[in-house]
Amino acid sequence: MNSSRFEINRRTALLTSAAIAANVVNPFRAFAQETPRKGGVFNAHYGAEQRQLNPSLQASTGVYIIGGKIQENLVDLDAEGQPVGVLAESWEATPDGKTVTFKLRKGVTWHDGKPFTSEDVAFTAMNMWKKILNYGSTLQLFLTAVDTPDPQTAIFRYERPMPLNLLLRALPDLGYVSAKHIYETGDIRQNPVNLAPVGTGPFKFVKYERGQYIIADRNADYWRPNAPYLDRIVWKVITDRSAAAAQMEAGELHYSPFSGLTISDLARLGKDKRFIVSTKGNEGNARTNTLEFNFRRKELSDVKVRRAIAHAINVPFFIENFLGDFAKLGTGPIPSTSTDFYPGASTPQYPYDKAKAAALLDEAGYKPAAGGSRFSLKLLPAPWGEDISLWSTFIQQSLGEVGITVEIVRNDGGGFLKQVYDEHAFDLATGWHQYRNDPAVSTTVWYRSGQPKGAPWTNQWGWDDTKIDKIIDDAATEVDPAKRKALYADFVREANTELPVWMPIEQIFVTVITAKARNHSNTPRWGSSSWHDLWLSA
Amino acid sequence: MRILSLAGRRLAASIPTLFLILIGVFLLLQLAPGDTVDAMMAQMGGGDAATARELRRFYGLDVSVPVQLANYLWRLVRLDLGFSAIYGKPVAAVILERLPPTLLLMTSALSFAFFFGLVLGVIAARGVNRWPDTLISTVGLIFYATPSFWFGLMAIVVFSIYLQWLPAGGFEDIGVVRTGIWRVLDIASHLVLPSLTLGLIFLAIYLRIMRASMLEVLNLDFVRTARAKGLDETRIITRHVLRNALLPMVTLIGLQAGTMLGGSVVVETVFSLPGLGRLAYESVVQRDLNTLLGIVFVSALLVILVNFITDLLYARLDPRITAES
Numbered sequence: 001m002n003s004s005r006f007e008i009n010r011r012t013a014l015l016t017s018a019a020i021a022a023n024v025v026n027p028f029r030a031f032a033q034e035t036p037r038k039g040g041v042f043n044a045h046y047g048a049e050q051r052q053l054n055p056s057l058q059a060s061t062g063v064y065i066i067g068g069k070i071q072e073n074l075v076d077l078d079a080e081g082q083p084v085g086v087l088a089e090s091w092e093a094t095p096d097g098k099t100v101t102f103k104l105r106k107g108v109t110w111h112d113g114k115p116f117t118s119e120d121v122a123f124t125a126m127n128m129w130k131k132i133l134n135y136g137s138t139l140q141l142f143l144t145a146v147d148t149p150d151p152q153t154a155i156f157r158y159e160r161p162m163p164l165n166l167l168l169r170a171l172p173d174l175g176y177v178s179a180k181h182i183y184e185t186g187d188i189r190q191n192p193v194n195l196a197p198v199g200t201g202p203f204k205f206v207k208y209e210r211g212q213y214i215i216a217d218r219n220a221d222y223w224r225p226n227a228p229y230l231d232r233i234v235w236k237v238i239t240d241r242s243a244a245a246a247q248m249e250a251g252e253l254h255y256s257p258f259s260g261l262t263i264s265d266l267a268r269l270g271k272d273k274r275f276i277v278s279t280k281g282n283e284g285n286a287r288t289n290t291l292e293f294n295f296r297r298k299e300l301s302d303v304k305v306r307r308a309i310a311h312a313i314n315v316p317f318f319i320e321n322f323l324g325d326f327a328k329l330g331t332g333p334i335p336s337t338s339t340d341f342y343p344g345a346s347t348p349q350y351p352y353d354k355a356k357a358a359a360l361l362d363e364a365g366y367k368p369a370a371g372g373s374r375f376s377l378k379l380l381p382a383p384w385g386e387d388i389s390l391w392s393t394f395i396q397q398s399l400g401e402v403g404i405t406v407e408i409v410r411n412d413g414g415g416f417l418k419q420v421y422d423e424h425a426f427d428l429a430t431g432w433h434q435y436r437n438d439p440a441v442s443t444t445v446w447y448r449s450g451q452p453k454g455a456p457w458t459n460q461w462g463w464d465d466t467k468i469d470k471i472i473d474d475a476a477t478e479v480d481p482a483k484r485k486a487l488y489a490d491f492v493r494e495a496n497t498e499l500p501v502w503m504p505i506e507q508i509f510v511t512v513i514t515a516k517a518r519n520h521s522n523t524p525r526w527g528s529s530s531w532h533d534l535w536l537s538a
Numbered sequence: 539m540r541i542l543s544l545a546g547r548r549l550a551a552s553i554p555t556l557f558l559i560l561i562g563v564f565l566l567l568q569l570a571p572g573d574t575v576d577a578m579m580a581q582m583g584g585g586d587a588a589t590a591r592e593l594r595r596f597y598g599l600d601v602s603v604p605v606q607l608a609n610y611l612w613r614l615v616r617l618d619l620g621f622s623a624i625y626g627k628p629v630a631a632v633i634l635e636r637l638p639p640t641l642l643l644m645t646s647a648l649s650f651a652f653f654f655g656l657v658l659g660v661i662a663a664r665g666v667n668r669w670p671d672t673l674i675s676t677v678g679l680i681f682y683a684t685p686s687f688w689f690g691l692m693a694i695v696v697f698s699i700y701l702q703w704l705p706a707g708g709f710e711d712i713g714v715v716r717t718g719i720w721r722v723l724d725i726a727s728h729l730v731l732p733s734l735t736l737g738l739i740f741l742a743i744y745l746r747i748m749r750a751s752m753l754e755v756l757n758l759d760f761v762r763t764a765r766a767k768g769l770d771e772t773r774i775i776t777r778h779v780l781r782n783a784l785l786p787m788v789t790l791i792g793l794q795a796g797t798m799l800g801g802s803v804v805v806e807t808v809f810s811l812p813g814l815g816r817l818a819y820e821s822v823v824q825r826d827l828n829t830l831l832g833i834v835f836v837s838a839l840l841v842i843l844v845n846f847i848t849d850l851l852y853a854r855l856d857p858r859i860t861a862e863s
Contacts, residue, residue, distance in 0.1 A: 041713060049820075050581060051624050060582045134582045137589060189596060195626060210625060210635065211812030213712050234712055238810045240687075243707055246694040247810075250706040413580030414572030414825050423571070452587035456579045 034518065039231050040536040042517075045244045045256035046235040049210065052194035055176035056128040059135050061258050061285065061509075064528030066214055066235055067176065070111075071199030072530060074102060074121070074175040075168055077284055077437075081339060081524045083168040087116065087177055087200065091168070097161030097479035102154045108223045110179050111204045118154040122146035123180035125156065127188060135441055136174045139167075161477045163484060165340070169438040172284070172525060202228035202532040211237055222532070229535035245269065254514040254536070257527040258285070259326075263386060266510050267324060274515055279326060279508035281521025284437055285528075286335040288503035289391055292420070292429040295462035295500070299366060299375050300427060306499045308360035309428075310350035313398040315504045317352070322390045323507070330506040332492040333443050335435050337508065337524075340481075343489035348496040350504075357402045368403045376405035382416050382431030387507065392430050422454040424462070433457070433503060439488050444472040447495055463500040545846060552842045556835070560614070563834050564607055567827055573599055574623045574825040581824075597623050610831065619835065620828035624820065629832035632817070637836070639709050640813035642725070643802055644795070646733040651740035652791060656784075658741075659748020660775065666753060674745060682742035690735040690808035697731060704730055707810035732809040736802060740794060747790055751783040758782075784855055792848030795841065 055067040078084040088102040108116040129136040142159040203216035214235040238244040245265035270277035295301040331345040366374040381392035396406040436442035449464030475487035519533040619629035662674040698706035803815035821830035
């Protein structure tokens with residue numbers, strides 16, 4: 001792949017789309033082509049501080065939003081959601097899928113002036129992605145070595161076939177490179193650089209005041225010509241969502257990513273001309289709301305009861321009245337934003353039908369007792385967002401109408417994970433399944449049996465199904481993209497038939513950004529991306 | 539010298555209490571489901587069992603609870619507060635960073651509440667059951683009944699968004715580097731709204747106490763004597779009544795200095811101030827035991843210190859009470 005030509009096409013496309021956006025915002029300059037303006041400080045909302053900022057060590061949006069501007073990945077996603085080279089210029093895999101060769105970009109230097117080479121890639125892959133990085137350790141489980149015949153070539157060797165399209169879709173999130181010369185001595189986890197990252201990215205780390213702000217400045221030696229445009233990015237730590245909305249309105253913030261404000265504030269700011277409120281640029285961070293069943297409860301181990309529960313809940317009503325435009329009806333574990341794997345809605349679905357729900361429960365042998373109640377269940381909602389809290393109350397009320405009494409037990413983050421995924425002290429649980437561009441990265445672990453006890457967001461339901469296990473294993477090593485897609489359609493069909501987890505709502509994170517921003521939200525993981533082309537109009 | 543030995547005795551008497559509090563907090567946090575690794579997994583959005591095991595060993599969570607507690611206490615005896623899991627540095631350093639904003643906020647809010655509570659209390663007492671009293675008491679009750687997060691948000695809406703007089707949050711302006719007096723003024727402008735928000739709630743209590751205690755002292759015999767002597771009313775109030783009426787206020791400030799540390803979680807969160815309250819809240823959510831115990835330890839020390847100063851003030855205000863008794 002000739003990625004430099006690709007780059008030019010992409011940039012032209014982005015500039016054009018920025019010009020269109022500008023026309024919408026400012027009709028008086030409808031025909032004036034805006035030239036990118038250099039300079040300016042961009043103030044971003046940072047809701048939850050992390051323990052470290054190095055994206056080679058922790059895969060989460062809270063790290064990418066900062067570390068992703070300072071460090072770079074081998075590949076990222078372009079405007080169409082296709083892999084595009086960043087630190088890697090090109091790649092190829094052998095037909096058996098066991099060797100993947102990356103050609104690396106020349107003339108790239110770390111922020112401390114040392115050159116970037118294949119040694120850095122090999123070191124990061126073997127010591128960080130394979131050993132420490134969450135999701136990375138699963139992805140790179142069968143990585144045996146990374147050879148470095150010359151400074152611009154890194155050859156990944158796998159014990160089992162690694163589908164190239166899986167690797168390329170995983171690397172935007174799980175392929176950030178760290179500098180070998182900084183991490184080779186001492187304990188990687190305790191390296192002070194984890195809180196003062198050094199990378200090759202468009203912005204250089206300047207300062208981190210815990211609880212207050214993080215600052216990164218323009219990297220004058222950045223490898224992309226004329227980039228970046230901004231002089232400085234300041235991330236302000238604001239934990240209170242309403243206070244963050246107030247700071248947006250007071251002009252002290254330009255940007256709040258990943259649904260960082262309350263649903264009502266998002267709706268309100270959406271009507272204000274000074275801001276753009278949209279899900280655009282977050283397509284790569286799709287998530288589904290879940291309803292997880294514990295098979296250790298006799299009632300829930302019966303598929304009729306699980307289907308009855310799904311039929312009893314009016315999902316379109318919930319979406320329309322509580323989540324508004326920022327959510328849509330889901331059809332299973334692979335969301336519709338995943339163009340490469342979405343199997344359509346032809347798999348088994350469970351539309352709202354109270355009579356059918358009651359009939360299924362009767363059929364399963366759970367007739368209502370004297371008080372109208374069939375049995376009672378304990379529901380544990382995750383504390384990540386207000387949509388989960390609303391959704392759990394809606395489940396409680398809906399199931400009450402078909403004679404299932406639901407008790408809601410709330411916990412904070414650590415408590416929720418412990419009780420659901422380790423102690424299995426739940427009947428129903430609800431949270432988010434975050435889809436990471438390929439089902440093998442984020443999704444199949446929710447269904448594959450044999451997950452170690454205590455691993456969060458995995459199949460801890462007490463359910464195992466040899467049929468789905470086989471589909472999952474076959475798909476993970478299938479190198480033919482078309483066959484892989486077909487296998488994942490089978491996977492969704494089986495998941496929706498057996499319904500160990502129900503995923504009926506699809507959501508994309510919502511961004512609020514100042515209308516002065518240009519070249520924003522132009523890739524599916526823009527909030528996490530490097531912002532090398534972002535600029536602020538006067 | 540006498541004060542020093544008194545301070546020493548006070549501290550010695552507080553040590554068993556301090557240890558009981560720390561052990562209590564330690565055990566209470568064990569009751570909460572999940573540990574700091576679970577909290578970290580929640581933040582990361584995923585991780586495998588091997589990583590979790592490795593992290594538990596890294597944070598010293600792979601041993602039993604009594605051993606963890608014993609390790610902690612043994613470190614504490616050597617004045618080592620341990621290592622913070624979420625901050626990746628010594629707890630003492632983390633707390634020291636967060637102490638100044640909290641102390642600044644606490645002092646300014648308490649001084650505001652104390653001063654205006656005193657003045658308004660005196661005015662209310664002098665006009666008892668007439669309109670100034672009714673007005674002051676009603677307004678005070680409204681302040682007292684309003685939740686501080688709402689008060690804070692409304693203050694931001696009015697003063698930062700509409701009027702644009704004051705910053706909406708943060709401890710200082712990040713965009714411009716200021717030094718000397720300009721930095722002081724900048725921090726002060728950031729602290730106006732949070733101090734008022736926190737202070738208004740306490741103001742109501744102070745003015746009620748001041749009013750009641752003024753009314754009580756005004757009826758005592760020595761005030762009648764003073765009046766009989768022919769002293770004018772202002773002199774009676776300032777020289778004779780006020781000083782005696784201040785005792786309950788001083789008691790209250792000693793008690794509330796402790797509450798203020800915890801009470802500022804809400805205000806610090808709304809105004810994005812990097813203080814101890816928010817740190818404590820984060821430590822609980824992240825199950826960072828070392829940091830939480832460190833904060834409890836420092837807060838307890840502060841309360842002991844403030845109460846000691848209160849005792850000294852008693853002696854100063856009322857010579858009948860000596861520091862010894």
